[in-house]
Amino acid sequence: MSDTHIVGKRVPAANANEIVTGQARYCPDIDLPGMLFGKLLYSPYARARVIRLDVSKARKIPGVAAIITHADIPGENSYLYAAADQPLLVIDEVRYQGEALAAVAAVDEHTADIALAAIEVEYEQLPGIFDPVEAMHPDADQIVPGEKNVLSSHSFSTGDVEAAIATADVVIQNKYQTQCAEHAFLETEGGVGLVEDDGRITVYSSCQAPHRDRMQIARALAMPESMVRVITPSIGGAFGAKDEAHVQIHAALLAHATGQPVRLIRGRRESILTHVKRHPFIVEYTTAATSDGKLVAVKARAIADAGPYTNATQEVLHKFGEFVGGPYKIVNLEVELIGVRTNNPITGAFRGFGAPQAAFVYESQMDDLARKLGMDPLQIRLLNGVETGTKTYTGVLIREGSAMKASLRKAAEMIAWQKRHSCERQPAPHLRRGFGIATTIKGSGAGRGIADHASAALEMHRDGSVILHSAAADMGQGIVTVMTQIAAERLGIDLASITVTNADTSRSPDAGPTCASRQTMVSGNAVLKAANTIRDSLLTMAARKTKTEKHRLDLKVGHLTIDGKPHELSVKDLALRASNWGIPLHSESLVHFEYPEDAPMATYRFAQEVFQFGTQIAQVLVDCETGQVTVERLIAVHDAGKMINPGGVYGQIEGGIAQGIGYALTEELIVEAGLTQNPSLENYIVPLSLDIPEIEIEVLEIPEPFGAPLGAKGIAESPLVPTAPAIRNAICDAINKPLYRLPMTAERILSIGDD
Amino acid sequence: MFDLEIEVNGKQEQVSVEADTTLLYLLRDKLGLTGSKDGCRSGDCGACVVLLDGKTVNACMVLAPQANGASVMTVEGLAKDGELHPLQRCFSESWAFQCGFCTGGMLMSCYALLKSNSNPTRDEIRAAIAGNFCRCTGYQALVTAVEQAAAELRANNV
Ligand code: FES
Ligand code: FES
Numbered sequence: 001m002s003d004t005h006i007v008g009k010r011v012p013a014a015n016a017n018e019i020v021t022g023q024a025r026y027c028p029d030i031d032l033p034g035m036l037f038g039k040l041l042y043s044p045y046a047r048a049r050v051i052r053l054d055v056s057k058a059r060k061i062p063g064v065a066a067i068i069t070h071a072d073i074p075g076e077n078s079y080l081y082a083a084a085d086q087p088l089l090v091i092d093e094v095r096y097q098g099e100a101l102a103a104v105a106a107v108d109e110h111t112a113d114i115a116l117a118a119i120e121v122e123y124e125q126l127p128g129i130f131d132p133v134e135a136m137h138p139d140a141d142q143i144v145p146g147e148k149n150v151l152s153s154h155s156f157s158t159g160d161v162e163a164a165i166a167t168a169d170v171v172i173q174n175k176y177q178t179q180c181a182e183h184a185f186l187e188t189e190g191g192v193g194l195v196e197d198d199g200r201i202t203v204y205s206s207c208q209a210p211h212r213d214r215m216q217i218a219r220a221l222a223m224p225e226s227m228v229r230v231i232t233p234s235i236g237g238a239f240g241a242k243d244e245a246h247v248q249i250h251a252a253l254l255a256h257a258t259g260q261p262v263r264l265i266r267g268r269r270e271s272i273l274t275h276v277k278r279h280p281f282i283v284e285y286t287t288a289a290t291s292d293g294k295l296v297a298v299k300a301r302a303i304a305d306a307g308p309y310t311n312a313t314q315e316v317l318h319k320f321g322e323f324v325g326g327p328y329k330i331v332n333l334e335v336e337l338i339g340v341r342t343n344n345p346i347t348g349a350f351r352g353f354g355a356p357q358a359a360f361v362y363e364s365q366m367d368d369l370a371r372k373l374g375m376d377p378l379q380i381r382l383l384n385g386v387e388t389g390t391k392t393y394t395g396v397l398i399r400e401g402s403a404m405k406a407s408l409r410k411a412a413e414m415i416a417w418q419k420r421h422s423c424e425r426q427p428a429p430h431l432r433r434g435f436g437i438a439t440t441i442k443g444s445g446a447g448r449g450i451a452d453h454a455s456a457a458l459e460m461h462r463d464g465s466v467i468l469h470s471a472a473a474d475m476g477q478g479i480v481t482v483m484t485q486i487a488a489e490r491l492g493i494d495l496a497s498i499t500v501t502n503a504d505t506s507r508s509p510d511a512g513p514t515c516a517s518r519q520t521m522v523s524g525n526a527v528l529k530a531a532n533t534i535r536d537s538l539l540t541m542a543a544r545k546t547k548t549e550k551h552r553l554d555l556k557v558g559h560l561t562i563d564g565k566p567h568e569l570s571v572k573d574l575a576l577r578a579s580n581w582g583i584p585l586h587s588e589s590l591v592h593f594e595y596p597e598d599a600p601m602a603t604y605r606f607a608q609e610v611f612q613f614g615t616q617i618a619q620v621l622v623d624c625e626t627g628q629v630t631v632e633r634l635i636a637v638h639d640a641g642k643m644i645n646p647g648g649v650y651g652q653i654e655g656g657i658a659q660g661i662g663y664a665l666t667e668e669l670i671v672e673a674g675l676t677q678n679p680s681l682e683n684y685i686v687p688l689s690l691d692i693p694e695i696e697i698e699v700l701e702i703p704e705p706f707g708a709p710l711g712a713k714g715i716a717e718s719p720l721v722p723t724a725p726a727i728r729n730a731i732c733d734a735i736n737k738p739l740y741r742l743p744m745t746a747e748r749i750l751s752i753g754d755d
Numbered sequence: 756m757f758d759l760e761i762e763v764n765g766k767q768e769q770v771s772v773e774a775d776t777t778l779l780y781l782l783r784d785k786l787g788l789t790g791s792k793d794g795c796r797s798g799d800c801g802a803c804v805v806l807l808d809g810k811t812v813n814a815c816m817v818l819a820p821q822a823n824g825a826s827v828m829t830v831e832g833l834a835k836d837g838e839l840h841p842l843q844r845c846f847s848e849s850w851a852f853q854c855g856f857c858t859g860g861m862l863m864s865c866y867a868l869l870k871s872n873s874n875p876t877r878d879e880i881r882a883a884i885a886g887n888f889c890r891c892t893g894y895q896a897l898v899t900a901v902e903q904a905a906a907e908l909r910a911n912n913v
Contacts, residue, residue, distance in 0.1 A: 010848075010850070012847035012848055012850070013847070013850065013852075013853075015855070016846075016847035017839075017847070018855075019846075019847075019852055019855035019858050020830075020833075020839065020843035020844075020846050020847055020852075020858060020862065021790070021830070021831065021833070021834055021839070021843065022788070022789070022790015022791070022829065022830035022831045022858075022859045023790070023831075024855055025789070026789075026792070026856065028783075028789070028792070028793060029783075029789035031787070110773075183890075184888075184890050185854070185856075185890055186792070186794045186800065186802055186854065186856040186857050186888065186889070186890050186891075187792070187794070187854065187856045188794075234854075234855065235854060236792070236854045236855070236856030237853070237854040237856060237890050237891055239890070267796065268794070268795045268796065268797070475854060476852075476853035476854025476855065476856075476891050477853060478853065647849070647850035647896075648850065650850070650896070651850045651853055651891070651892055651893075651896060654892060654893030654894075654895045654896060655853060655890075655891045655892050655893045656893075657893055658890075658892070658893035658894070659890070680795070680797060680799065681794070681795050681797070681799035681800050681888065682797065682799045686888060686890065688885050688886075688887075688888060688894075689881040689882075689884045689885050689887070689889075689894040689897075689898075690881050690882065690885050692893060692894060692895075694877070694895060695893065695895055
């Protein structure tokens with residue numbers, strides 16, 4: 001596809017104009033006639049019995065239109081990711097701080113606040129369980145009655161791990177801990193519900209999965225899904241936390257109860273307290289190798305803190321396990337994955353979905369192994385790395401894996417890795433400089449065996465303009481731009497000729513959630529397929545008209561070409577002819593995430609089969625007096641398949657790394673006895689413009705050979721994955737001490753001490 | 756209620772607000788200018804940055820009555836007669852945003868910077884947006900966009 005005219009170009013995002021002029025409408029910007037303001041009453045306790053919940057006084061306050069509790073929900077009182085075990089409104093016990101008990105709709109925000117304060121709740125505080133290991137104990141109190149505290153437990157093994165460990169030359173065993181982390185999307189969760197004249201419910205939802213929202217709203221309202229419509233307005237970031245529902249179901253319930261539009265937006269504090277976080281993990285990890293550095297076995301046991309409800313815990317653990325050995329050839333591997341209920345904040349999807357936790361562990365371990373063997377950290381990775389044709393420990397054949405070693409080599413070249421020791425290592429008595437490398441693997445798609453499809457509909461009108469309907473949510477990562485470019489490319493038209501509607505469940509069939517770096521592949525393919533059908537009709541028309549064989553024809557930059565030369569017939573002319581001849585230029589496609597039919601099933605359940613590789617190298621300066629770490633340089637080499645839009649790809653890499661730097665150094669939701677201590681952007685420390693160096697990026701454009709639209713694949717998650725271990729390895733190189741816990745705050749670095 | 760007069764994007768407005776209404780909510784709710792965003796209401800994110808008498812403020816931290824008689828400029832006031840300001844165009848071309856929720860405030864901080872410094876270094880640009888949190892971009896493309904806009908503005912002024 002070297003002669004593409006729009007694919008591969010750094011064109012602005014599809015909605016750029018609305019954004020820079022302040023016209024893009026997000027949930028909080030939606031203002032409808034008669035609209036009410038919704039608010040939720042949240043629990044101040046991590047665990048308590050609700051003895052009395054009395055909304056009668058609050059209901060009488062002038063301006064209050066409705067107050068609903070669990071008893072007022074017409075249908076199912078539950079959220080659902082895979083298991084619907086979290087109530088929308090608490091019945092008799094709160095199990096984490098921030099669980100909702102009641103929903104209010106009032107004429108304005110102020111009145112809604114007064115109503116919340118007037119709701120009488122009598123709690124009996126209960127002793128909570130905050131340590132997942134304690135919660136696993138057979139005698140531990142059940143966090144959800146009738147349900148085991150261990151909500152998911154899986155293991156996987158291949159080869160003979162014990163024998164390999166017993167005969168290995170070196171064995172390294174460490175225990176790692178990762179933190180509870182907050183997404184901090186800039187637009188807090190929001191939804192606007194309204195009742196249409198015919199009784200249908202429409203919900204504007206700041207979400208990643210409009211069709212899954214629709215299903216949940218329908219269940220809660222006890223309505224058929226066909227009576228519920230979910231539309232995504234502009235979305236101010238999500239990063240996984242809007243994959244599960246948040247307040248959109250409550251907004252729908254309030255609209256249903258009042259018959260009026262209701263806008264429900266979480267405040268920042270509520271947002272941090274209530275939505276799913278990145279799972280904290282405790283990992284015991286053993287690596288066995290030969291004396292010349294070849295990995296022979298990996299054994300891991302991971303415990304993830306789920307909070308009281310299931311959410312995506314099982315799925316996150318599966319992905320952690322899938323990548324627990326990293327991008328390395330390992331024959332003997334054993335992993336045990338345990339998800340545990342506690343009374344801590346709920347946890348779920350967050351960019352990377354288990355892969356960042358795994359990478360912190362396997363890449364830290366790799367450096368410790370290199371140090372123990374006196375090997376170069378780059379060499380040991382090259383020695384063990386996967387390549388095209390490697391069969392992974394999960395039983396997957398890597399169809400394109402050349403980026404693993406290519407990214408290592410390129411990154412090393414960019415920072416002159418072999419000469420790094422000539423750099424001043426101790427520029428002042430208290431300052432130490434270090435270099436760290438990390439190379440990682442991340443997959444695209446939900447994984448084989450999981451429903452993973454998308455639809456798109458395209459219609460070309462008689463004037464050559466095109467409308468594209470897709471239900472793929474764009475939270476800022478750019479899928480709408482990607483789809484527009486693919487459609488424009490195949491139809492030979494300019495971007496201005498394409499209008500994309502917002503994701504709207506009443507217009508478009510399910511495109512699945514925007515997660516797992518999947519939409520470029522699935523929705524990209526859906527658009528490609530629909531565009532190809534229309535293209536074929538246009539070319540058939542053109543072949544007839546020009547009396548030329550079809551294979552010599554193409555559509556480029558608004559024109560028909562014959563043998564690559566522009567012809568006077570424009571795409572517009574062809575569209576008009578088609579319309580006059582009664583040939584429909586309309587196509588709707590349904591595609592599934594493709595897997596090669598001849599490939600053997602993976603031995604690991606739900607394994608992914610399209611991978612992104614990436615290597616990052618960090619250069620840090622550690623102030624041994626304050627513990628402060630400055631990231632002086634960060635080199636990033638990532639594999640993106642064919643880039644549909646370099647602006648989008650580089651944006652994902654830069655943004656992912658920024659989040660990775662926060663994950664490495666400062667970001668931690670501090671939870672004491674179930675109570676979050678830092679629920680604000682002031683105290684939850686995210687990187688700002690001065691905290692991030694100029695990132696040096698190289699993209700390896702290796703087209704994905706299988707099932708990818710024009711060779712493109714996802715990139716949204718993979719750049720976050722190597723950052724924390726690269727920084728960890730650089731800090732350890734600087735201070736000559738190992739670190740096993742995220743984030744690596746100044747206090748933690750100081751407490752390890754200087755030698 | 757408090758009656759106030761305020762000039763917003765060159766237009767004189769008369770509004771009455773509760774004494775505790777913030778400038779952000781005056782703009783968003785009373786005047787329908789929703790390009791300034793509410794990301795925290797605590798002065799921590801910069802999504803609400805506007806110019807108040809030429810100086811950047813977090814509109815969530817200013818009470819509307821304090822802005823009585825003042826002139827305010829928001830992201831909606833950047834384009835003139837439908838023509839984008841170079842900053843807006845460069846933001847689009849450089850992918851200086853993803854979700855766009857920080858963009859209104861970010862543009863105003865950058866606009867103020869370029870008013871006082873026509874040729875800022877990358878570090879100066881970073882310092883100027885240090886109070887504008889962006890969770891999506893990693894800031895790098897933003898800095899590039901501002902550099903390019905500054906170059907364009909300088910070229911136009913010659
Ligand atoms: S909303 Fe004003 S600083 Fe965040
Ligand atoms: S673009 Fe999303 S917060 Fe800046």
